Amino acid sequence: MSVAWVGSQAVPLSDAIQHAAKLLASSRCPVISFDADVHGTRSVIALAEKLGAAYDHVRGRELLNEIALFTQYGGMFTTPGEVRRRADLIVVIGDIPASHHDMILSWASAPADLTGKQSRSWFHLKANRPSGDTGMNKHALKVGAVSLSAEGASLGAAVALLRAGLAGKRTAIPLANLDSLKTALADAEFPVFVFSGNPEEPTSLAMLQGLVSDLNRSKRASSLFLPSDDAAWGAVLTSVWMTGFPPRTGFPNGAPVYDPQRWDIQRMLREKEADLHLWISASDGASLSKRGKIPLVALARTRNPVRSAAVTICVAAPGIDHDSVIYSSRIGTFRAERASAPSDMPEIAGVIRQLSEALPC
C-alpha cells in the first residue's frame, strides 16, 4: 500500500520526504496549518522554527476568541472533576460542542458528593434567535434545566442581561426565569457556569467572567471552559510552553513572534503572502482546500494523493493508529491514550522529524 505520492505518482516515503524538503527549503514564506497531538505539535513547531515559518492550528479561527479570553482578560475557572463533585448549581451558557455532551449529561446522574447534595439545579442561558444547535437544547431539557433567555437577545446580549440582572440593575429587556436563578444561587454553595467559545461575540466571554467575579465578592462561584476542540486546545498549550505564545506564531527572525492577524495562515494564502503551504492533519473529517497556485504539501490520513498537492504523505491518527498524548476536557488536562487500532502508518512526529533532517542545514 502506498503512503507517499509526488503529484499523483506513488513513490517511496523517503523520496516524498526529499521532494517536500526541497520545496520547503526553496520557499521564501512557508506556512503551516496543523492538527496533531502533543508530540506532533512539538515536532511541527520545531520545524517551523527551523524553516522560519508561521504556524496555526487548522481550527485557528475558532481558537481566536478562546485564546483571547486568556491573553486579554483571564478569569475564574474550575475543572470538570470539581464540577461533577462539587457544583450544586450548573448554568450552561449557550451552545456547547457536541463532543462535551456526554460529560455534561454524566453530571446529572452523579451526586455532588463534596457538597453533600444528592441533586443539583440546572439552568440554560441561550440566545433567543435562530442559530445552529448541536443538541444542547435537547440535553438541557433532559436534565431539567430552567431556560434563561430574553426576547430577541443574542447569547452575548443574554449574558450581559444576566450579569446586570444578578447585580440588581434594571434592564431594557427582561430575562425570563431570572428570579428562579437568583433563588437557586442564594441556596447554592458552588455554582458553576459552563461555557465554550462564542465566535460571534467574543466580548461575551469577558462579560461572563465579570459575572463570576461579581458573585465571588460575597460567595463562591466559578466557570468551566470547554474548548471548541480538545486537540486544538492541546496544541495551544503545547505551543505556549514551547514558544511562550499560542498558535498564529511565526519565526520571522529566528525568535517566535505572536500576531493573530499577521500569522493568519488563511489570510496569508488568500493574499499570496505565503508561497508554500504545509498542511498536516490525520483527522478523517478534516477538509483541505488548496489556495490558488500556491504549492501544497499535505500530510493526511489518506489512501490516495490529495488533489493538486505537490506532495502527499499518509500519516497516522493519534490515539487510533498509535499511542498519543492529548488534551481531554474530561479531566481538564493532558492524558496518555492507547492506540485503539494500532497500524504501521507513519506518525506525524516521525514524518516531520525526517522532513527536518532532510532540510539543508
Added chain:
Amino acid sequence: MLIRLTGGEIIDPVNGQSGKRDLWIQDGFIVDKPEGERADKTYDLSGCIVMAGAIDIHSHIGGGNVNTARLLLPEQHAAHLPRPADTPLSNAGWSTFTTGCLYAQMGFTTVVEPAMSPYNALHTHLELADIPIIDKATLTILGNDDFLLSLIRDKTSSDMMDDYVAWTLASTHSLGVKVINAGAAAAFKENVRAFSFDDVVPAYGVSSRKIVKTLQASVNRLGVPHPLHVHANNLGIAGSADTASVTIDATEGVPLHLAHLQFYGYGTEGKRKFSSEAARLAEQVNNNPDVTIDVGQVMFGQTVTISSDITRQFLAIGNANPKKTVIIDGDGNGGGIVPYRYKKNFYGSLQWAVGLELFLLIDDPWRVFFTTDHPNGAPFTSYPELFELLMSRDARDAKTAELNASALELTTLGSLRREYTLDEIAIMTRAAPARLLGLKDRGHLGSGAIADIAVYRRGRDIAGMFREAALVFKNGELVVENGKVVHLRWGKALRLKPTPDKAMVRRMQAYHEERYGLSLDWFTFPDSAIQRDEPFAEVSCSS
C-alpha cells in the same frame, strides 16, 4: 573522552579541597587522575573559579499554572525582544527552551519545580522534558485533596497514609511532597477566606496543623530524602511572621522545609502596620536544627506571581499589574496567576530588605537556600544581582540608597556587615541543595560525582561573573562557553520510585471510578508518554 580542567580555583566545601587542583572528567563523571593516561582535551582555567553545577530547589518552571501565566501574559514575552534591557520580564526565560538555556548560562544544572498538582503531572513532565540541558525534578502537592483529607478525618492508619503518599509519589514521578497553605484551598471552596495554622477545614473537621503534621510524619517514615516542603498559611500579609513561627515550632524533632520565608517575614509595627520580623524568624531558625528554609528574595521590577495557594492569589487580585488574572479552583489546590510589579516604595523596599536579612542572619548556609521563588519574588534571571548583594556590603549599601528609607528603618539590614564567601555560596547553591534533596551524585566535585561543573571567570563584577559562566559542563558535556549555549542536550527528571501498595492501587482505582466516573489510567501515564529517551532518573529513598 578524558577531559582535564587545570589551573582553576576549586570551590568544593563538601570534599574540603578548595584551592588549586586539577579536575578530571571521564564518561560524564568526575574521576580521580587516571594514572598513565593523557587528557583528550585540556581546558586552562587560570583566573577562574570552579564549582559544582548549581541546584535550584524552588523555581516554578513548568506545569499548568506556569503555562497559564504564559498564556495570560504574551506581551511580557514579546516586549523584551526588541528592547531587552528596559522591558518587563526582560530576561524571564519564558518558554521551556529559554528556561533551560538561561539557567545553564548561569551555571545551574538541576532545577526543582516545587508545585506539581497530581492530576497535572503529565502536563508538567511534558514541559520539563522540553527544557533543554538541565536536569529537573518535581514536588507533588498534597494537603488539599479530598482523598487525603478524608483519610485524616477518618483517622486512618499511618500505614495507609504512607501507602497513599507513596502511590502519589510513584504515579506522579516526583521527588518529594509539598503542602501549600494546608487545608485553605479546600476551605476556600466553602467560601472561607482566611485560614491559619490551627483553623479547621469545615467539611472535614481537620486543621491545617494536622494536615502538615500528618504529611511530615509520612514523608519521614517513607524515607523520602527531602523533608516535607511547606508553603505555610497567610503568605504575604502583615503579621505572617506569627504563622511562620508556629509552623517552625511544629517541627517537633522531625525535619521540615519552609518555603520562601521572606513572604512570612512581616510584622505589624510602624505607621503602616507592616514591618520586618526577619530577625526573630532567623533566630528561631538558627535555634531549630530540624528546619531548613529558602528565602524567596524579592527583586524590583515586573514579574508574575504563580501559586497554588488559591486563597492568597484570590485576595491579591486587586494588586494585579497589569489588571488581568486567572484563578483556578482545581482538584486539590488549583492556583492563581497574578501579575505584579515590585516597586521601590515602602512595601517593596521592606520586602527586599526582609529577604536579605534572612540570608544574612541565618548562620548556617546548609539550612538557608538561595531562591527568589521564581517568578514570585523575581525571575530567576535576577540571581546574579542577588549573588552580588550577598557577597558585597558595598553593593547592598548602593542599592539601599535608592530605596524607601522609612521602610529600611524597620529592618536590621543597615547593621548587617556580613558578606558571603565563595565557599558559603557553594554550600548554599550546590552542596546543601544536593543533600536536602538526597542527590548524592551532585553538588560537589569529588570523584564519582556527575560532571556537572560551572566555571566562572573571577572578577570584581560579581553579578557579571555569575551571569555568564565561562564554561558549564552537564554530565561531562560542554554546554556553555563564555556565557553562550554551545550544545543542546536533554536532561532527565529525577524521581523517587517507591513501589505502590497493591491494595492502595485498587482503592485508587475504585475511588476514581466512583468519584470521577473514569478509570485510573486517565490520571496516570507511562514513561513512554514523554517521548524522550530515558526521560527519568531514579533517586533512592533512605529506607
